[in-house]
Amino acid sequence: MKKNDSVTKIMSTNIAVIQEGQALSEVRKVMCDLGIHHVPIVKGAKLVGLVSFTDLMKINLVVNGADERSVGAIIDQQFKITDVMSSQLTTIKNTETIRHAAELLINGHFHSLPVVDSEDNIVGIVTSTDLIKYLNEQY
Numbered sequence: 066m067k068k069n070d071s072v073t074k075i076m077s078t079n080i081a082v083i084q085e086g087q088a089l090s091e092v093r094k095v096m097c098d099l100g101i102h103h104v105p106i107v108k109g110a111k112l113v114g115l116v117s118f119t120d121l122m123k124i125n126l127v128v129n130g131a132d133e134r135s136v137g138a139i140i141d142q143q144f145k146i147t148d149v150m151s152s153q154l155t156t157i158k159n160t161e162t163i164r165h166a167a168e169l170l171i172n173g174h175f176h177s178l179p180v181v182d183s184e185d186n187i188v189g190i191v192t193s194t195d196l197i198k199y200l201n202e203q204y
Contacts, residue, residue, distance in 0.1 A: 070163045075199045076180045076189035082107045085114070089144050090137030092116045103177040103190060106150050110186040112179050114150030124149060156181050159188050163199060166191050 081095045085108045092104050096118060106114035124144055157166050157178045166178055170193050180189035 071159075072157055072161050072163055072166045072180060072191055073159055073189070075163055075166075075195045076159075076191045077195065078189045080105065080187070080190050082187060083116075083146065084108070085146060087146065088137075088141045089116075089146050089149060090141045092146065092149075093121055093137065093140065096121065103192065105179050105187050105190065106146055107187055112154070112156065112181055112185055112187045114147070114152045115154055115177070115179060116146065116150045117175075117177070120149050120151065154179060156185075157191065158183070163196070167196055170196065 081099055081101065082105045083092050083095065085106050092106075095104055096102065102118040104116050105112055106116060124140060155169055155173055155175065155178060157169060157180055159180050159182055169178055170176065170191075176193045178191045179187055180191060182188050
């Protein structure tokens with residue numbers, strides 16, 4: 066295992082992002098369609114927040130019992146993305162190491178790290194699953 070491997074080696078770069086002004090139901094649809102648990106929220110290319118599967122589960126209690134067709138409309142009527150997203154994010158620069166990413170994930174109470182460039186534009190995401198896969202490849 067190389068201590069100084071770049072985080073770019075394990076980050077996902079083909080990520081789904083949602084613009085801050087879009088409907089919250091679109092975040093839910095992206096998660097369901099792509100089977101992902103974290104969706105970065107951007108304003109232009111700048112990262113402004115993140116919606117996790119856990120964030121959506123908290124509001125799904127509000128729509129419990131509604132049929133699938135109605136869920137999106139109910140969510141959009143009651144919430145905006147900014148109501149649900151986390152905006153105080155821990156991020157990692159694309160010039161950092163996998164080791165640093167692991168340290169951040171170990172010490173935080175989250176399972177994903179948005180990867181940003183020097184201008185805070187989102188360029189990828191690293192999850193705890195990415196780290197486990199990397200570790201598995203080493204042995």
